[in-house]
Amino acid sequence: MGLAMLWVMLFHAYPFRFQVRILDEIKSAGFAGVDVFILLSAMGLYVSIKRMGGPLRDFYSRRAARILPAFWLVVGVYSLWLRLQGRISLTVAAWSMSTLYYWFHVPGTFNWYVPALLAFYLLTPLYVRIFDRCPRKEWMTAAMFPLAYGVYRLTIPLGINYTEDFVNRLPAFALGILAGYYLLEGRRLTARHALTWGLLALCGISLEVLRRLHVFYISPCYVIAGVLMGFCLLAAKGISRLGEGPRRILRLLGSCSLEIYLLNVIITREFDTLAPLLDRGPRHLFYYAVVYTLNILLALLLHRGIEAVRSRWKKRAAA
Numbered sequence: 546m547g548l549a550m551l552w553v554m555l556f557h558a559y560p561f562r563f564q565v566r567i568l569d570e571i572k573s574a575g576f577a578g579v580d581v582f583i584l585l586s587a588m589g590l591y592v593s594i595k596r597m598g599g600p601l602r603d604f605y606s607r608r609a610a611r612i613l614p615a616f617w618l619v620v621g622v623y624s625l626w627l628r629l630q631g632r633i634s635l636t637v638a639a640w641s642m643s644t645l646y647y648w649f650h651v652p653g654t655f656n657w658y659v660p661a662l663l664a665f666y667l668l669t670p671l672y673v674r675i676f677d678r679c680p681r682k683e684w685m686t687a688a689m690f691p692l693a694y695g696v697y698r699l700t701i702p703l704g705i706n707y708t709e710d711f712v713n714r715l716p717a718f719a720l721g722i723l724a725g726y727y728l729l730e731g732r733r734l735t736a737r738h739a740l741t742w743g744l745l746a747l748c749g750i751s752l753e754v755l756r757r758l759h760v761f762y763i764s765p766c767y768v769i770a771g772v773l774m775g776f777c778l779l780a781a782k783g784i785s786r787l788g789e790g791p792r793r794i795l796r797l798l799g800s801c802s803l804e805i806y807l808l809n810v811i812i813t814r815e816f817d818t819l820a821p822l823l824d825r826g827p828r829h830l831f832y833y834a835v836v837y838t839l840n841i842l843l844a845l846l847l848h849r850g851i852e853a854v855r856s857r858w859k860k861r862a863a864a
Contacts, residue, residue: 546585547798548780550805553578554837557813560820561829577769577776579658580717582802584773586662587721588728590669595729601670608666612803614851616659617642619807650707656810661711665718676722683741689719690767697764713766720774734778746772797845804844804851812836 556575563569597604624638637653640646647660679685693715700706732738749771752763784792798805812819825831
């Protein structure tokens, strides 16, 4: 999760270029970090809902308690600042705080990821119920690829294709649920599994080749979903070989990834406002070194502050 967050931040640094083709290709694919978030989140959701002993409302309340305080605080303060500048109306600010703006395509709002993530949370119990009853879980997961694409094609004539960021990531969500199931089952990565993920990655790469040859257009999300599980397994293997220091840093970034992301979206939107204050040189290296360091530090403080308040609240409620 921490590695994915760094990748997303690199992608959001739109004006910056390495001026080395392979590195710039990796940078331009950084939006795939969100697909990693969704896969890992879905894996955690499956494990959580299967281990949950209480009612379903406890599942939803824990998810809301993790997401909404940080979202409301960051988006609320930013919306207030935008309102004081006259850049948005109070109505737009209210839509932003509601998290419903994405589904109604409200102009002037931003950040599709949190509304989509909340939708995945709502979807999880129903999907898990169907998934658990399905004797062919891998086939059900594979079916999510054409199903998601079919839903996306349907959104076009309905005029709601602005939801594509959510719809096209349904395969990543399904893969995460399958990974959570494997985790609870204690499945090991066998040669057959490795071959399956390798063939799926080959399908994803083939889609990308056809895309680049302009044979047909399909969202890059399906290309990413094809290689996603293989990528995550290889990345996890590589991270496991790192020393404890780098792993601790990545774990820390992963635990604060929501707060880092929320602040990073604002930094990305406000480049024209902030850059004149800090920019040095045409490649913006100094600017991003400063603002991204502050981004991470503020996110760590925000995360710890919210967790401290939540801990006190729990102790008071239990007393």
